[in-house]
Amino acid sequence: xEAGGQRRRWECCWIALCISFILGLGQQVSAQIRYSxxxxxxxGTTLGNIAKDLGLEVSSLVDRQFRIVSGxxxxxxxxxxxxxxxxxxxxxxxxxxxxxSGVCMVNLKTVIENPLEIHYVEVEIxxxxxxxxxxxxxEQLLRIYENTLPGAIYQLQxxxxxxxxxxxxxxxxxxxxxxxxxxxxxxxxxxxxFLVLKKAVDREITTTYKLLLTAVDGGNPPKSGILNIxxxxxxxxxxxxVFSRETYSVTLQENCITxxxxxxxxxxxxxEGPNSEIEYSFATxxxxxxxxxxLDQATGEIRVKGEVDFEDxxxxxxxxxxxxxxxxPMSGNCRVIIKIIDVNDNRPEIEITSLYKNIPEDxxxxxxxxxxxxTDKDAGINGKVICQLNKNIPFELxxxxxxxxxxxxxxxxxDRETSSQYDITITASDLGQxxxxxxxxxxxxxxxxxxNAPEFVINPLDLYLMENNAAGSSIISVSAFDRDTAENAVxxxxxxxxxxTHNDFSYFLNINSETGVVYSLQRFDYETSKMFxxxxxxxxxxxxxxxxxxxxxxxILDQNDNVPVILYPVSANGSAExxxxxxxxxxxxxxxxxxxxxxxxxxxxxxxxFSLQEVSDHSLFGLDRYTGQIRTLRSFTETxxxxxxxxxxxxxxxxxxxxxxxxxxxxxxxxxxxFAASDMKNAVKDEEENNVTFxxxxxxGSVSVLFxxxxxxxxxxxxxxxxxxxxxxxxxxxxTNYDGTLCHSIQYRSGDKRYMLVGPRMSIGSTIVPxxxxxxxxxxxxRRRDSGxxxxxxxxxxxxxxxxxxxxxxxxxxxxxxGFHTHWKGSACTDNTLx
Numbered sequence: 001x002e003a004g005g006q007r008r009r010w011e012c013c014w015i016a017l018c019i020s021f022i023l024g025l026g027q028q029v030s031a032q033i034r035y036s037x038x039x040x041x042x043x044g045t046t047l048g049n050i051a052k053d054l055g056l057e058v059s060s061l062v063d064r065q066f067r068i069v070s071g072x073x074x075x076x077x078x079x080x081x082x083x084x085x086x087x088x089x090x091x092x093x094x095x096x097x098x099x100x101s102g103v104c105m106v107n108l109k110t111v112i113e114n115p116l117e118i119h120y121v122e123v124e125i126x127x128x129x130x131x132x133x134x135x136x137x138x139e140q141l142l143r144i145y146e147n148t149l150p151g152a153i154y155q156l157q158x159x160x161x162x163x164x165x166x167x168x169x170x171x172x173x174x175x176x177x178x179x180x181x182x183x184x185x186x187x188x189x190x191x192x193x194f195l196v197l198k199k200a201v202d203r204e205i206t207t208t209y210k211l212l213l214t215a216v217d218g219g220n221p222p223k224s225g226i227l228n229i230x231x232x233x234x235x236x237x238x239x240x241x242v243f244s245r246e247t248y249s250v251t252l253q254e255n256c257i258t259x260x261x262x263x264x265x266x267x268x269x270x271x272e273g274p275n276s277e278i279e280y281s282f283a284t285x286x287x288x289x290x291x292x293x294x295l296d297q298a299t300g301e302i303r304v305k306g307e308v309d310f311e312d313x314x315x316x317x318x319x320x321x322x323x324x325x326x327x328x329p330m331s332g333n334c335r336v337i338i339k340i341i342d343v344n345d346n347r348p349e350i351e352i353t354s355l356y357k358n359i360p361e362d363x364x365x366x367x368x369x370x371x372x373x374x375t376d377k378d379a380g381i382n383g384k385v386i387c388q389l390n391k392n393i394p395f396e397l398x399x400x401x402x403x404x405x406x407x408x409x410x411x412x413x414x415d416r417e418t419s420s421q422y423d424i425t426i427t428a429s430d431l432g433q434x435x436x437x438x439x440x441x442x443x444x445x446x447x448x449x450x451x452n453a454p455e456f457v458i459n460p461l462d463l464y465l466m467e468n469n470a471a472g473s474s475i476i477s478v479s480a481f482d483r484d485t486a487e488n489a490v491x492x493x494x495x496x497x498x499x500x501t502h503n504d505f506s507y508f509l510n511i512n513s514e515t516g517v518v519y520s521l522q523r524f525d526y527e528t529s530k531m532f533x534x535x536x537x538x539x540x541x542x543x544x545x546x547x548x549x550x551x552x553x554x555x556i557l558d559q560n561d562n563v564p565v566i567l568y569p570v571s572a573n574g575s576a577e578x579x580x581x582x583x584x585x586x587x588x589x590x591x592x593x594x595x596x597x598x599x600x601x602x603x604x605x606x607x608x609x610f611s612l613q614e615v616s617d618h619s620l621f622g623l624d625r626y627t628g629q630i631r632t633l634r635s636f637t638e639t640x641x642x643x644x645x646x647x648x649x650x651x652x653x654x655x656x657x658x659x660x661x662x663x664x665x666x667x668x669x670x671x672x673x674x675f676a677a678s679d680m681k682n683a684v685k686d687e688e689e690n691n692v693t694f695x696x697x698x699x700x701g702s703v704s705v706l707f708x709x710x711x712x713x714x715x716x717x718x719x720x721x722x723x724x725x726x727x728x729x730x731x732x733x734x735x736t737n738y739d740g741t742l743c744h745s746i747q748y749r750s751g752d753k754r755y756m757l758v759g760p761r762m763s764i765g766s767t768i769v770p771x772x773x774x775x776x777x778x779x780x781x782x783r784r785r786d787s788g789x790x791x792x793x794x795x796x797x798x799x800x801x802x803x804x805x806x807x808x809x810x811x812x813x814x815x816x817x818x819g820f821h822t823h824w825k826g827s828a829c830t831d832n833t834l835x
Contacts, residue, residue, distance in 0.1 A: 035086065036124040039094035044087055047077070047123065051084020054119055056112065058084050063114070070109040077108060077123065086121070094125045095162040129167040129219025133159040139228040142195070146203040146233050153183075154195040159215030159225050166218035175212040180231070182213065195229070203233040204270035237275035237326030241267040243334035251339045252308060260304040262293065262338055267300065267322035275326040283319035283333055293318065293338075308340060315339055341434075348376040348385045348428035348438040358445045361416040369395065369444060370408040374428045381431045390425040395444075397426075408442070416446040417483035450488040450542025454480040460533075460551035467526040467559050475509075478516045478550060480538035488542035491516075496535040496549060505532040505554075518552075526558045527600050560605040560654025566662045567596040576662035583671045588634045592621065595628035595662050597650045604653040613661065614647035621646060621666070630664065642668050 033054065035047040051058050051066070061081045068079055076097075078089040098104030108121040135157045142154055161168045172193045174182035179201050184193045193213060201209075209231040216224045243265060250263040269276040280300045282289070293316070294305040302318065316338040323331040355370040376383045387397055387406055394412035399405070408424070422444045429437040456478070463476045482489040493516045498504035508522045518536070532554050539547040569578020580593045599606040610628040615621055620640065622633045630646065644666045651659035 032120040032122065034122040034124065036126060037088070037092070038126045038128050039092045040128055040130050041088055041092065043089065043091055047086045047088070049084050050079060050086040050110070050119075050121065056084065058082075061112070064112045066112040067110065068108050069111045076106065079110065092125055094127050095131065097125060127164050127167055129163055129217060129221075129223060131162045131167075132223040133161045133169045133215035133217050133225035135159050135213075135215070135225060135227040137227075139230060142229065142231045143234055144197070144201065144231055145236065146201055146238075147236055148197060148201070150197050150200055152197040154197075156193045156195055156213060156229065157227060158190050158192045159227070160190075161215075161217050161225075163217065163219070168217055169215050170218040170222075171216050173214040173216060175214075177209065177211060179209065180211060201233050203235050203272070204239055207233055207272075209233070235272040235275055237271055237324065237328075237330065239270040239275075240330035241269045241278050241322040241324055241332040243267045243320075243322065243332060246334055248334065248336040249339070250336065251341050252304075254308050254340055256304055256308055258304055258306070262302040262304060263336060265300040265302070265320050265322075265334060265336060267332055267334070269324050269330075271324065271326065275324055277325045278322050279325070281321050281323070283321040288313075289316060289318055292316065295320065302336065302338075313340065347436045348374055348430055350374050350387075350426055350428050350438055350440045352440070352442065355442060357443065358447050359410075359414070360447045360449060361414045361451075362449050363410055363414060365410050365412060367410045368407055369410065370442060372397070372406045372408060372426060374404045374406070376428075376430050384431045385428050386431070387426060387428050389427075390423075393422055393424060395422065395424055414446055416448045416485070417452055420446050420448075420485070422446070448485045448488055450484055450540065450544070450546065452483040452488075453546035453548050454482045454491050454538040454540050455548060456480050456538070456550040458550075460553055463552055463554045464557055465524065465554055466557045467524055468561055469520055469523060471522050472519060474517045475520050475554075476518050476552065478511075478518065478536050478538075478552065480516070480548065480550070482540050484540065484542065488540055490541040491538050492541070494537045494539070496537050503532070505529075506534045509534060511536065524554075524556050526556045526602075527562065529556060531555050558602050558605055560601055560652060560656060560658060562600040562605075563658045564597045564599045564608055564650045564652055564660045566650065566660055567598055569593070569595070569662060569664060576660065577665070578663070579665045579667060581667050581669050582632070584636045584668050585671060586632060586636070588632050590632055592630040592632060592666060593664055594630070595623075595648050595650065595664070597628065597660065597662075599652050601652065601654070607653045608650055609653065611649045611651075612646060613649045614645065616641060616644045616646075620644065623648065630666075636668055640668065644668070 033048075033050060037045065037047050051061055056066070061079075061084055066079055066081050066084070068077065076088065076090050076092055077086060079086055094104050097106065104125040104127070106123045106125060108123060110119045110121060111117070112119075137157060140157055144152070144154075159169050159172075169191055172182050172184050172191070174180065174195075179197065179199045181196050181198050182193055183196055184191045186192075193215075209229075211229040211231065213227040213229055214224050215227070216222050244267070248263055248265060252260075252262055265280065267278050267280070269278060278300075279297050280295055281297060282295060290305075292304070292306045292308060293302050295302055295318075300320070300322070316336075318336040318338065319333060320336055321331055321333050323329050351373045353371045353373060356368075359367065359369065372387070374385045374387055376385050385404060389395060389397060394410055394414060395408060396411040397406045398409055400407060408426075424442045424444060425439055426442065427437055427439040429435050461476070461478065465475055469475065478493065480491050480493075482491055492513045493511050494513060495506050495509055495511050495518070497506050508520065510519045510521055511517065512519075516536070516538075533551055534554070535549050535551050537547055537549045539545050566576035569576060571577045578593070582590075582592055595610060597608050597610075599608055608628075609625050610623055611625060612618075612621075612623045617640065620633055620636075621644065622631050623629070623646075624631075628648070628650070630648075646664040646666065648662045648664065649659055650662065651657045
């Protein structure tokens, strides 16, 4: 009974305990907190204070046994019960915890007792670029036939990277080469590389290509992995056998034993396999040759088969053919010349006991290079040996105290720039009959010292540079050479800068110190500067360094980059437009005006041609294409328009011609209106030219003195010409010597009197005032006076008129200009009679 009661008490206690646990479980507080931390952080790194984040009292954490009850298998995280900090317990490898490229989360379950509470914590492990891309294998082998066409594609191994996102494989790179390139294609989340043949390969040039394929991820900094690619080029039979020499020459002693190898011919085939296996055979059948010699088909050795007798044949000529085993087979030929010598016994033997193969070029004469001993197994006179060197070398043999011992020493000073290597052939000859000889060649290298300055082949250099060159472009490459070698021959270039004046163009140039390429830092203009020079200094890298310089003369060549400029006509607003008045009674040929233009270029680029683009009447005006002079082609008629517009095109003769236009408006007026209009123009001109310089006045005054003398002569000739005229009824008086220029004298008749307006320096705008005779000569009627009286009277009146013309101030002549019109000038004049 007591046992049963005790058992019931235990059961009641257990039930009470379970009920209290269940009640406590019902009272637990569930919560969820999330932290984030990168992988590979150090152990002990704090994620956060979980106690504070959950609102727990830090002082009760130990008593309440705050801990992690479930989470990762490796106990990656722990809680410090003293301060409630969640920290990293073990180093985290994201790729071990979470496979794949998704978000990596670790769920932790924490428990705190008294009362019992359960809290859930999520820790996100972010990825870092801690893995390099890797290939499944370290090397991949490919086989390609040498006749494969470009464009062939070969798939390669794809690299993998355990990292995710941007830290995974992003691109592939192939080591630089001329024949292959890399492409890749995205497949799901992988990038699959392909090798593409971009240039045909030749096995005979390169049998194997070793390339490196590099996979690069997107991390910062990026990491990479390497795949070794070995490409073997497979052969096809595209080469024929080639002998090492076209002609083999060999000597053979007579009475040699059977089986003696005379020579071994060697042919090579750049193909491989059966395509390169060679068989040798005699190309021609000769019974005598076949009796004496035999040819090994596999090795190409020619052996003695029968008796060799010098008296029987001195020379044998054998034609050998080499054929490969390709399909179809290819072959090559050579000739072997065997000379039989009637000499015998033993040849001298040369032994080199010591040798210095490299000697500096500044070695003094007498420096010992080598010790040589010569022996001959023969006896007597056949064992006596004479040694000598090849000619024209700075070395000599000096005999030693012991017989047949020699020292090879320098005889003269050495110069590596003259000869960097000497092949010294030592020849030993015995005194037998015939003499036997032996020789050996010693190769002596001469080491360099810095004893030569850099040299320019051409100095100075002339550079012809087209203007408008692009700034930053190369204009010339200077090159110097140094006779030394290695560092002593490494040359650096520098531009010698001047004093920085406006004539110093060196500051507008730069030079590549290693290549000598000179670059311009600005654009050059022919119209600004036509020539300049600069100096380049070349310095070697020896110790001490040596240098020299070169002068470069730069000549700027002209380009057609300037548009013709119209100098005349030019209107007041600056446009190329002018108005010219012309009397209606002019004949064909007079100069209307002259278009003047200027081009800053030279040569053909500055040679200007004039042409009429637009004209109201092509039959009325003509233009000289070279001078720009506009002349009348015929007389004006009553039906002609009173105003004509001429559009003149001025263009140069450049490859791409440039042009400008000028407009000339020609107004046809009556003679009196022409004088009036001319006078008005001169009045305006007088106002514009009040600032004529004193020097110009003096110059024009001097010219006027000479001009007066010429006018006197011209007036006398005019008077004499007019006195010969007998026709007073015609409206115009023609001059047989008319040369196409309008005259400066006009005759008209009023009543019984005849008037003539004279004045080579007459004002352009002079107006004829009825009743005024200020500039008018009254010519009496010939019917009332004889010709002698007329001449005397005309001369006296002309002299009075000349004094009136010269009475104005000197600057009046400058302002007015001579002639009927500013552009109507000439040496010959025509009298026009007006009624």
